[in-house]
Amino acid sequence: MSESPTILYCHCAHSQVVPDATKRPVLEALARSGKAFEAVADLCELSARKDPSLPRLLGRPGTQIIACHRRAVSWLMHAAGTELPKDTVVHNMRESKPDDIVSKVFNPALNVDTPAAVGIDPAAEAAAAPAAPALVAPDTLLTKAMP
Amino acid sequence: MIASNPKNALALALYEGPGAQPFAPDQRVSLLSTLLGKGYRVSVTGENTGDGGLRGGEVTCDQPNLLVLGRFGAVPEPRQDASGIAVRFADVDGQTAEAVLEKVKAVETEVGGTAPGTWKPWFPVIDYDRCTNCMQCLSFCLFDVYGVDKGGKLAVSNPSNCKTNCPACSRVCPEVAIVFPKYKSGPINGEPVNSDDIRREHMKVDISALLGGDIYQALRDRSIKAKSRFSKERDSDRALAERLRCLEKLKEALDIPDELLQSLPDQDAISAKKMIAMRRAGLTA
Ligand code: SF4
Ligand code: SF4
Numbered sequence: 001m002s003e004s005p006t007i008l009y010c011h012c013a014h015s016q017v018v019p020d021a022t023k024r025p026v027l028e029a030l031a032r033s034g035k036a037f038e039a040v041a042d043l044c045e046l047s048a049r050k051d052p053s054l055p056r057l058l059g060r061p062g063t064q065i066i067a068c069h070r071r072a073v074s075w076l077m078h079a080a081g082t083e084l085p086k087d088t089v090v091h092n093m094r095e096s097k098p099d100d101i102v103s104k105v106f107n108p109a110l111n112v113d114t115p116a117a118v119g120i121d122p123a124a125e126a127a128a129a130p131a132a133p134a135l136v137a138p139d140t141l142l143t144k145a146m147p
Numbered sequence: 148m149i150a151s152n153p154k155n156a157l158a159l160a161l162y163e164g165p166g167a168q169p170f171a172p173d174q175r176v177s178l179l180s181t182l183l184g185k186g187y188r189v190s191v192t193g194e195n196t197g198d199g200g201l202r203g204g205e206v207t208c209d210q211p212n213l214l215v216l217g218r219f220g221a222v223p224e225p226r227q228d229a230s231g232i233a234v235r236f237a238d239v240d241g242q243t244a245e246a247v248l249e250k251v252k253a254v255e256t257e258v259g260g261t262a263p264g265t266w267k268p269w270f271p272v273i274d275y276d277r278c279t280n281c282m283q284c285l286s287f288c289l290f291d292v293y294g295v296d297k298g299g300k301l302a303v304s305n306p307s308n309c310k311t312n313c314p315a316c317s318r319v320c321p322e323v324a325i326v327f328p329k330y331k332s333g334p335i336n337g338e339p340v341n342s343d344d345i346r347r348e349h350m351k352v353d354i355s356a357l358l359g360g361d362i363y364q365a366l367r368d369r370s371i372k373a374k375s376r377f378s379k380e381r382d383s384d385r386a387l388a389e390r391l392r393c394l395e396k397l398k399e400a401l402d403i404p405d406e407l408l409q410s411l412p413d414q415d416a417i418s419a420k421k422m423i424a425m426r427r428a429g430l431t432a
Contacts, residue, residue: 072337
């Protein structure tokens with residue numbers, strides 16, 4: 001399985017709480033970058049379904065989540081049966097400007113959204129993430145099929 | 148109860164690896180906006196340039212069905228991968244996002260999948276760093292959203308029972324421990340709880356000022372009043388009228404829907420709920 005960092009973008013499709021004026025330019029910048037990322041319609045829904053992809057996505061080192069408040073995302077992941085690693089950066093589209101988010105996503109060194117910076121107790125987050133379920137080894141899934 | 152995962156769910160990938168041309172940026176943008184807006188999840192492989200894409204060409208999938216959208220010269224044959232995932236390919240070169248959406252829906256029908264996006268995911272999320280397991284939320288909720296786990300700890304057992312846009316239980320939580328991520332304002336929406344005590348005390352003051360006593364009793368009075376056929380004739384009862392005025396304020400201040408106010412249980416029923424939840428979990432209250 002690949003150890004590449006993952007960008008996980010949440011479109012908050014079922015609600016207006018993330019302003020269009022933020023999520024549209026963020027999505028557009030990601031899409032135009034030509035880089036790989038995972039885009040989900042609604043992270044809340046994945047949490048409610050305890051979606052098996054969440055441990056895998058969070059298990060990748062250097063994952064960045066583009067969604068809303070860190071406390072909400074963190075406990076959504078807990079509700080889904082996985083834990084948000086303390087070094088996972090959460091970009092908050094409810095508060096940050098799209099330009100700031102995009103520049104931090106592509107320059108991770110600029111990120112200061114550490115758990116301590118947003119008032120999360122790292123000790124409470126220290127529980128080990130559950131082992132990722134048996135997953136497809138997709139690294140070769142398509143390359144094998146391609147000419 | 149929400150299915151743990153939709154049956155025959157279809158995962159989508161925008162593929163730009165070997166054997167396919169990169170998408171024009173405009174097409175990538177419009178495909179993503181359209182598919183996400185309809186509730187789909189999409190894995191974007193990124194361009195296989197060797198330096199631009201983070202994972203050029205790789206696709207990850209946790210669903211039983213994967214539809215790979217790409218600008219293929221020759222569309223690869225469908226196949227089953229080693230882990231049993233059914234992989235299909237579709238050439239979307241030059242197609243509008245709407246045409247691609249139709250293609251996706253057709254494949255979804257073919258695999259017997261359920262279209263996403265029919266439920267607004269509105270449910271409470273517990274901040275267990277703050278929760279003290281007092282069970283006030285469990286007692287308050289009329290829709291059996293809450294239960295207890297095997298260890299006697301509060302659990303959100305039936306998230307899909309939650310009344311969309313109702314954050315009332317988060318208002319009765321004395322610890323600001325209930326998060327509704329889609330709520331309009333903090334700290335209920337998951338904003339950090341700063342100056343905890345000040346905010347908490349402030350919330351308590353709001354409630355007691357509005358009710359002047361036991362929240363359940365006051366709400367029950369409102370319920371009885373609403374159900375009474377003689378309610379209009381008793382408008383001269385100034386005390387009751389005042390209580391109702393306060394409860395209207397409460398309804399606005401706390402976003403409590405009418406439906407909830409109309410069907411409040413009495414105090415005995417509220418206490419019984421905790422006992423039932425404990426028994427369901429195999430515990431004694
Ligand atoms: S995690 Fe936040 S941004 Fe994503 S769907 Fe839930 S409320 Fe919206
Ligand atoms: S009311 Fe708040 S503190 Fe009490 S059990 Fe519910 S979430 Fe926990």
